[in-house]
Amino acid sequence: xxxxTVGRHFxxxxxxxxxxxxxxxxxxxxxxxxxxxxxVFVMIMMNLNKVADDLEKDVEIKVLVELTANxxxxxxxxxxxxxxxxxxxxxxxxxxxxxxxxxxxxxxxMGLSEQNNPLRxxxxxxxxNPQDTEKVAEKIDRLKNTYSIEYGxxxxxxxxxxxxxxxxxxxxxxxxxxxxxxFLISNTIRITIVARRREIEIMKLVGATNGFVRxxxxxxxxxxxxxxxxxxxxxxxxxxxxxxxxxxxxxEGEMFKLLxxxxxxxxxxxxxxxxxxxxxxxxxxxxxxxxLRV
Amino acid sequence: MISMKNVYKKYPNGIxxxxxxxxxxxxxxxxxxxxxxxxxxxxFIKMMYREERPxxxxxxxxxxxxxxxxxxxxxxxxRQIGVVFQDFKLLPRLNxxxxxxxxxxxxxxxxxxxxxxxxxxxxxxxLKHKARMFPTELSGGEQQRVSIARSIVNNPKxxxxxxxxxxxxxxxSWDIMNLFEEINRRGTTIIMAxxxxxIVNTNTHRVIAVExxxxxxxxxxxxxxxxx
Numbered sequence: 001x002x003x004x005t006v007g008r009h010f011x012x013x014x015x016x017x018x019x020x021x022x023x024x025x026x027x028x029x030x031x032x033x034x035x036x037x038x039x040v041f042v043m044i045m046m047n048l049n050k051v052a053d054d055l056e057k058d059v060e061i062k063v064l065v066e067l068t069a070n071x072x073x074x075x076x077x078x079x080x081x082x083x084x085x086x087x088x089x090x091x092x093x094x095x096x097x098x099x100x101x102x103x104x105x106x107x108x109x110m111g112l113s114e115q116n117n118p119l120r121x122x123x124x125x126x127x128x129n130p131q132d133t134e135k136v137a138e139k140i141d142r143l144k145n146t147y148s149i150e151y152g153x154x155x156x157x158x159x160x161x162x163x164x165x166x167x168x169x170x171x172x173x174x175x176x177x178x179x180x181x182x183f184l185i186s187n188t189i190r191i192t193i194v195a196r197r198r199e200i201e202i203m204k205l206v207g208a209t210n211g212f213v214r215x216x217x218x219x220x221x222x223x224x225x226x227x228x229x230x231x232x233x234x235x236x237x238x239x240x241x242x243x244x245x246x247x248x249x250x251x252e253g254e255m256f257k258l259l260x261x262x263x264x265x266x267x268x269x270x271x272x273x274x275x276x277x278x279x280x281x282x283x284x285x286x287x288x289x290x291x292l293r294v
Numbered sequence: 295m296i297s298m299k300n301v302y303k304k305y306p307n308g309i310x311x312x313x314x315x316x317x318x319x320x321x322x323x324x325x326x327x328x329x330x331x332x333x334x335x336x337x338f339i340k341m342m343y344r345e346e347r348p349x350x351x352x353x354x355x356x357x358x359x360x361x362x363x364x365x366x367x368x369x370x371x372x373r374q375i376g377v378v379f380q381d382f383k384l385l386p387r388l389n390x391x392x393x394x395x396x397x398x399x400x401x402x403x404x405x406x407x408x409x410x411x412x413x414x415x416x417x418x419x420x421l422k423h424k425a426r427m428f429p430t431e432l433s434g435g436e437q438q439r440v441s442i443a444r445s446i447v448n449n450p451k452x453x454x455x456x457x458x459x460x461x462x463x464x465x466x467s468w469d470i471m472n473l474f475e476e477i478n479r480r481g482t483t484i485i486m487a488x489x490x491x492x493i494v495n496t497n498t499h500r501v502i503a504v505e506x507x508x509x510x511x512x513x514x515x516x517x518x519x520x521x522x
Contacts, residue, residue: 002402019387202383205345206444207372208400293365
């Protein structure tokens with residue numbers, strides 16, 4: 001294809017956008033509504049995912065060491081824990097450090113002092129895969145010189161279960177939304193093309209190839225996709241920007257955070273734009289195809 | 295140039311529109327195709343530019359067998375054949391100039407050549423002064439002349455016309471006929487399906503009469519031969 005033909009196709013696509021302004025408006029609005037829904041959904045889902053990840057990362061096993069164990073035995077225990085499959089990291093905290101933590105948390109007025117420290121030294125263990133926490137904990141429990149194991153038994157399993165369900169439901173919803181969008185938009189575009197069916201027929205009778213007829217329509221679909229994604233991009237950006245500004249101070253110091261604006265908003269907006277273009281192009285492509293058999 | 299051998303065409307609804315056509319047309323000929331409605335005239339014409347495909351048999355146009363021509367190559371065939379329709383088939387949203395230019399844009403001709411050729415043919419059909427008008431602003435005869443201009447703009451060797459005067463009044467029909475005669479004098483083969491008895495009997499050329507999907511008469515300088 002020659003460069004001037006490419007130019008012609010672009011001019012044609014613009015011409016027909018403005019000549020069919022109502023149909024352009026209808027199709028672009030359909031794109032807008034669905035992309036807005038998808039955009040908001042993606043925004044919620046990705047943040048939920050982030051929160052879930054943060055919470056998961058925070059899960060650790062606290063291994064209390066027997067009071068009778070001496071330093072050598074503690075070292076031995078540390079080595080044994082490290083050798084367990086699926087242990088990512090491990091930190092040791094002496095009983096003095098444990099006491100300090102407790103005093104920091106509850107204040108000095110509990111009558112606790114260095115002299116009669118009732119606490120045990122502890123190891124804090126993180127599993128490589130947070131979902132394996134339970135298994136790792138069981139293995140540690142079988143080792144010598146452990147007094148007890150704490151990892152929020154029961155609670156974290158529930159949390160993981162809930163997060164998994166939430167993720168899957170979100171994914172299914174987004175996919176369903178996308179399919180609806182495709183269907184809706186390709187139908188709207190089809191109406192515009194049915195109205196121009198005779199034109200397509202004439203072009204083909206004069207000796208135009210399928211590509212020659214199709215390219216302006218496909219470009220038109222692309223512009224519709226781009227037009228339709230302007231509003232969703234603006235609204236999603238404004239929404240997230242403000243939401244982040246409002247919520248972030250409350251989450252300071254919490255163990256989970258929202259996704260930071262800078263990479264996240266770019267990612268979401270690019271996703272919206274790409275989806276808009278894809279939906280528009282695909283919708284036009286499929287709709288013209290039917291009328292090219294002349 | 296154009297030859298049909300044992301061409302047979304049966305439509306999905308069971309109607310047999312071609313029951314063994316055998317026709318040979320040479321370069322530069324002017325041929326009328328006549329016959330009553332439903333005799334297979336339109337099928338005969340439509341198979342020549344591959345709007346319809348024969349069920350069996352062989353149709354050769356410019357050395358290409360249309361019976362086996364792949365769909366993707368049909369556009370290239372159509373560029374070698376100028377087709378004029380009873381209902382003009384002009385693009386409603388393009389003006390006269392753009393309609394004619396379209397046939398050249400399709401073959402990616404340079405803008406310079408397009409301008410020159412389009413003005414030439416518009417001059418030939420006498421519509422140079424209406425180049426900026428839209429099809430709806432023209433009379434039937436003028437629209438048909440635009441469609442003729444479009445069909446000859448890329449110098450096809452063959453021109454196929456399916457009842458080109460069917461929607462026109464007698465005077466306008468004669469204008470169109472004169473145009474066809476002029477184009478034929480320049481060496482273009484013309485195949486024209488028509489119901490116009492007067493034209494066939496006055497401007498005598500070869501007449502192919504089709505009835506019941508068969509060529510029942512084929513004579514040079516023949517008459518229309520039907521009471522219409």
